[in-house]
Amino acid sequence: MPRELPITVAEWPRNSRETLRVRLDRYNGQVIVDCRAWWSDTNGELRPGKCGLTLSVRHLPALAEAVATALSTAQDIGLITDDASQP
Numbered sequence: 001m002p003r004e005l006p007i008t009v010a011e012w013p014r015n016s017r018e019t020l021r022v023r024l025d026r027y028n029g030q031v032i033v034d035c036r037a038w039w040s041d042t043n044g045e046l047r048p049g050k051c052g053l054t055l056s057v058r059h060l061p062a063l064a065e066a067v068a069t070a071l072s073t074a075q076d077i078g079l080i081t082d083d084a085s086q087p
Contacts (some may be wrong), residue, residue, distance in 0.1 A: 006025035015030040018057075019039075020037055020038075021046075021048075023036075023087050024057065024078045033055055033060050033063070035053040035054075036048050036049055037049040
């Protein structure tokens with residue numbers, strides 16, 4: 001049986017005020033992948049920001065391949081070292 005959505009699959013601090021979060025969710029009946037910066041409100045609860053990347057889950061394989069290629073390319077040209085690739 002599939003798990004209930006949303007499912008947060010990854011998150012890490014973007015800066016002192018924001019957390020980047022990758023989630024699987026539903027929107028208008030479609031399953032989506034949502035990559036978004038979340039911010040802390042006055043009560044310390046995380047709230048989704050307006051800007052982010054939301055795609056139908058059917059695009060997830062192409063997105064994963066593109067991000068893997070971007071990482072490999074950035075490493076190859078010296079933009080990222082092994083120790084700098086950790087969140």
